[in-house]
Amino acid sequence: MHLEQLECIIEVAKTGSLTNAAKNLHVTLSAVSQSISHLEKELSITLFKRSRQGTVPTAEGEIIIKKAFEIMSKVQELKDQANDFSNMQTGELRLATIPGPLSLYLDTLIQFKSSYPQIQMEISEKGTQEIIDDIRKNKVDLGLIILFENLLQKNPHLTFGHLLKGKMVVCVSRKSPLSLLRTISPAQLLQQSFVFYNDDYMKWYMEKYQKTYGNANILFTTNNQDAIFQALHEENIVTIGLDFSFVKLPQVKNGELVLLEIDIPRPEPIYLGWVRAEEKRFSKAETIFIQKLQYELQKKPHIK
Numbered sequence: 310m311h312l313e314q315l316e317c318i319i320e321v322a323k324t325g326s327l328t329n330a331a332k333n334l335h336v337t338l339s340a341v342s343q344s345i346s347h348l349e350k351e352l353s354i355t356l357f358k359r360s361r362q363g364t365v366p367t368a369e370g371e372i373i374i375k376k377a378f379e380i381m382s383k384v385q386e387l388k389d390q391a392n393d394f395s396n397m398q399t400g401e402l403r404l405a406t407i408p409g410p411l412s413l414y415l416d417t418l419i420q421f422k423s424s425y426p427q428i429q430m431e432i433s434e435k436g437t438q439e440i441i442d443d444i445r446k447n448k449v450d451l452g453l454i455i456l457f458e459n460l461l462q463k464n465p466h467l468t469f470g471h472l473l474k475g476k477m478v479v480c481v482s483r484k485s486p487l488s489l490l491r492t493i494s495p496a497q498l499l500q501q502s503f504v505f506y507n508d509d510y511m512k513w514y515m516e517k518y519q520k521t522y523g524n525a526n527i528l529f530t531t532n533n534q535d536a537i538f539q540a541l542h543e544e545n546i547v548t549i550g551l552d553f554s555f556v557k558l559p560q561v562k563n564g565e566l567v568l569l570e571i572d573i574p575r576p577e578p579i580y581l582g583w584v585r586a587e588e589k590r591f592s593k594a595e596t597i598f599i600q601k602l603q604y605e606l607q608k609k610p611h612i613k
Contacts, residue, residue: 315377400594406453409554456582495522
């Protein structure tokens with residue numbers, strides 16, 4: 310039995326496909342197939358059922374794969390401990406974040422790099438699903454995203470943690486009649502036209518909102534923040550998003566844009582959080598960064 314075989318069955322279980330597992334592990338399909346066959350022969354059990362719909366673990370396979378997760382986690386723990394002994398402040402951190410809240414922790418990123426110059430950092434802005442895909446393919450170590458129910462249910466092999474609690478708010482131009490309000494009701498909101506950021510969480514939220522309160526007039530979604538702000542200058546156009554995504558924007562600070570709370574009973578809490586692969590133990594670089602980010606975010610002002 311080899312560690313490469315354990316990595317192989319873990320990746321097949323995650324992707325449900327020998328072909329995708331081979332791509333993520335950067336080996337041939339034949340190598341994956343042979344690795345599983347040899348391990349099945351060594352253990353005298355069948356680990357996977359193969360069909361046109363995909364490759365899924367057998368009952369025995371699920372137990373073995375869970376043990377493989379535990380073993381690979383311990384292997385990573387051993388490697389990280391060895392790195393800690395050699396140098397407590399070196400390593401690599403590949404970080405991906407959704408664009409909205411980036412301004413909220415940009416200072417923390419700069420301070421972290423200044424404090425730990427030997428830790429090599431890669432930072433990229435991406436959508437939620439792209440971040441999750443990159444974590445699965447080991448292209449990213451840590452993702453900063455919005456956590457919501459549908460996302461957690463669809464990704465059982467990922468680990469999540471909370472960083473900051475927030476809520477949904479409406480953003481309007483100061484020239485809009487709505488800017489004189491402190492709160493806005495669902496009925497008032499549905500009289501407006503929407504533009505909002507093209508992200509998985511926002512799509513899920515708006516679908517859920519419309520099922521409860523009625524159909525909204527959605528003009529467009531986009532990844533271009535400037536296009537959203539430009540559209541807000543038109544009458545009866547609003548955008549919606551998370552309070553901590555807006556709070557540090559210069560347009561909000563100088564009063565060009567105004568934030569309104571949504572007057573709905575018992576609003577569900579929303580969290581900015583981190584996500585990473587379940588089978589990997591926190592590296593020293595990740596641990597230091599998350600601790601520093603949590604501390605700094607608790608000091609940030611946000612919409613009450």
